[in-house]
Amino acid sequence: MTFSRILPCFLLLALQPATPIAAASLFNVTAVLSAHTGLSAFTALLSGTAIPSDLASRTSLTIFAVPDSFLPASADLTSHLPPSSLADVIRYHVILEYLSPADLLKIPPSGSLFTTLFQTTGRATSDFGSVNITRNPSDNLVSIHSPAPFSPYNATVLGLVETFPYNLSIFSVSSILVPYGSDLTASETAPSSGLNITKALIDGHNFNVVASMLAASGVVEEFQADEGGAGITLFVPTDTAFSELPSSGSFQSLPADKKSVVLKYHVLHSYYPLGFLESMVNPLQPTLATEAMGAGSFTLNISRVNGSLAIDTGIVLASVTQTVIDENPVAIFGVSKVLLPREFFNKHSTVSTMSSGSAMSSSPLPDTAAMSPGSSSPGYGGEPSHVSSPPGESTGAADIIVRKLILGLCCILMHFVV
Numbered sequence: 001m002t003f004s005r006i007l008p009c010f011l012l013l014a015l016q017p018a019t020p021i022a023a024a025s026l027f028n029v030t031a032v033l034s035a036h037t038g039l040s041a042f043t044a045l046l047s048g049t050a051i052p053s054d055l056a057s058r059t060s061l062t063i064f065a066v067p068d069s070f071l072p073a074s075a076d077l078t079s080h081l082p083p084s085s086l087a088d089v090i091r092y093h094v095i096l097e098y099l100s101p102a103d104l105l106k107i108p109p110s111g112s113l114f115t116t117l118f119q120t121t122g123r124a125t126s127d128f129g130s131v132n133i134t135r136n137p138s139d140n141l142v143s144i145h146s147p148a149p150f151s152p153y154n155a156t157v158l159g160l161v162e163t164f165p166y167n168l169s170i171f172s173v174s175s176i177l178v179p180y181g182s183d184l185t186a187s188e189t190a191p192s193s194g195l196n197i198t199k200a201l202i203d204g205h206n207f208n209v210v211a212s213m214l215a216a217s218g219v220v221e222e223f224q225a226d227e228g229g230a231g232i233t234l235f236v237p238t239d240t241a242f243s244e245l246p247s248s249g250s251f252q253s254l255p256a257d258k259k260s261v262v263l264k265y266h267v268l269h270s271y272y273p274l275g276f277l278e279s280m281v282n283p284l285q286p287t288l289a290t291e292a293m294g295a296g297s298f299t300l301n302i303s304r305v306n307g308s309l310a311i312d313t314g315i316v317l318a319s320v321t322q323t324v325i326d327e328n329p330v331a332i333f334g335v336s337k338v339l340l341p342r343e344f345f346n347k348h349s350t351v352s353t354m355s356s357g358s359a360m361s362s363s364p365l366p367d368t369a370a371m372s373p374g375s376s377s378p379g380y381g382g383e384p385s386h387v388s389s390p391p392g393e394s395t396g397a398a399d400i401i402v403r404k405l406i407l408g409l410c411c412i413l414m415h416f417v418v
């Protein structure tokens with residue numbers, strides 16, 4: 001399917017009288033897209049976000065729309081992904097510049113970078129909110145991909161859908177565009193499902209306590225099930241970390257259901273290689289416990305301290321000491337301390353336990369209201385309204401979600417590529 005096919009179409013359009021659309025600032029993108037039935041799934045995704053109102057005040061735009069026939073995973077996208085992350089991916093399909101078909105044919109073979117609406121959210125790292133558009137000089141095939149080096153995903157321009165010079169162009173493209181996927185998609189190995197986590201931990205020697213706790217609690221089956229999805233990242237405390245817990249410590253005396261929440265607190269619901277964790281801009285990460293207990297609770301603060309990766313729970317500061325497994329979709333890292341969530345443990349009583357030796361179990365656990373969903377921080381599984389919140393407010397959570405989304409998308413894309 002070469003780009004030249006769209007030219008006759010463009011000429012026809014150009015010969016037609018100007019489409020009766022009022023002022024440039026009054027473009028209703030939803031209405032324009034809705035006129036094209038073959039784009040209904042993409043249009044539904046886009047109009048489910050704040051993007052139409054973002055765009056209402058802009059005049060020079062190009063939209064890369066994915067036709068229904070190229071968007072078979074749309075149902076999966078909307079059911080698996082929080083609305084705010086989906087919105088950022090859709091924003092990546094909107095270029096803040098008017099490009100006519102002729103403009104595309106002038107793009108140099110070496111490519112040009114174009115800023116997308118996603119870049120304006122402040123959630124894109126470096127220039128990964130841009131797309132690199134290249135043209136094959138031999139067949140004029142125009143491709144769009146992330147400027148991230150080695151990004152394996154790209155979309156091809158299929159044709160012109162509609163153009164309103166010099167305000168809005170809509171082109172159809174062969175695939176969803178995934179922003180900055182390089183860190184996550186660099187691995188070309190197919191996801192290895194069926195890794196036995198218990199066995200991997202026992203083989204790691206220093207993780208017998210956590211291995212038996214995971215097996216006993218049954219959560220390992222849940223984790224194992226996640227291998228098939230976006231993958232998982234586990235932080236496993238060393239045997240020493242468990243032996244250093246205060247002997248009167250309340251972790252051992254927690255009821256089984258809370259113990260299993262603490263174990264889930266050690267797991268991120270996506271596969272993150274070490275380099276990706278190290279380069280995280282926004283440290284607060286939701287965990288599997290967040291999913292169980294409610295948005296904003298049970299987050300881990302992952303950052304670099306003294307040049308190595310550290311995990312701050314607000315109660316303990318643990319460091320990542322080793323990589324046990326890094327096999328997409330499973331990453332397992334050894335950590336120096338048991339990650340005690342502040343929702344169950346009180347810093348003051350932990351400190352006083354360690355200094356005075358008083359029984360930590362005497363410290364009251366916070367009531368469940370403190371862990372109820374929707375309380376403090378925004379983001380994870382958040383309301384659609386977060387989509388429109390300005391950068392900075394919910395940046396951390398949104399960034400996390402975007403990364404999760406990218407992983408999800410990559411898995412879906414991988415599925416179709418294979």
Ligand SMILES: *[C@@H]1O[C@H](CO)[C@@H](O)[C@H](O)[C@H]1NC(C)=O
Pocket residue numbers: 021022023024025059164165166167
């Ligand atoms: C397109 O934008 C120009 C300004 O660049 C404006 O004068 C014109 O009315 C707009 N056309 C349409 C159809 O909106």
Ligand SMILES: *[C@@H]1O[C@H](CO)[C@@H](O)[C@H](O)[C@H]1NC(C)=O
Pocket residue numbers: 028029030031034
């Ligand atoms: C844009 O068009 C859609 C569908 O035609 C309509 O539902 C929506 O109200 C319009 N929005 C504005 C701001 O006019």
Ligand SMILES: *[C@@H]1O[C@H](CO)[C@@H](O)[C@H](O)[C@H]1NC(C)=O
Pocket residue numbers: 109110111112113132133134147
């Ligand atoms: C765009 O992609 C082309 C082809 O992969 C590459 O040669 C070029 O360096 C890229 N440009 C940028 C700015 O990333």
Ligand SMILES: *[C@@H]1O[C@H](CO)[C@@H](O)[C@H](O)[C@H]1NC(C)=O
Pocket residue numbers: 134143145152153154155
């Ligand atoms: C786009 O991806 C396809 C398959 O994934 C690949 O064959 C093709 O070379 C890529 N094109 C560019 C310009 O990277």
Ligand SMILES: *[C@@H]1O[C@H](CO)[C@@H](O)[C@H](O)[C@H]1NC(C)=O
Pocket residue numbers: 196197198199202
């Ligand atoms: C995983 O490995 C452990 C220890 O070797 C074993 O007991 C368990 O049955 C294995 N689980 C599965 C599902 O193979």
Ligand SMILES: *[C@@H]1O[C@H](CO)[C@@H](O)[C@H](O)[C@H]1NC(C)=O
Pocket residue numbers: 283284301302303305310312317
């Ligand atoms: C995360 O932890 C680092 C290092 O302990 C700390 O400097 C930073 O303030 C923490 N951030 C949040 C949001 O808690």
Ligand SMILES: *[C@@H]1O[C@H](CO)[C@@H](O)[C@H](O)[C@H]1NC(C)=O
Pocket residue numbers: 305306310317
């Ligand atoms: C970081 O280094 C400083 C100075 O060497 C030290 O006091 C501090 O404990 C270190 N922090 C961690 C988390 O290792």
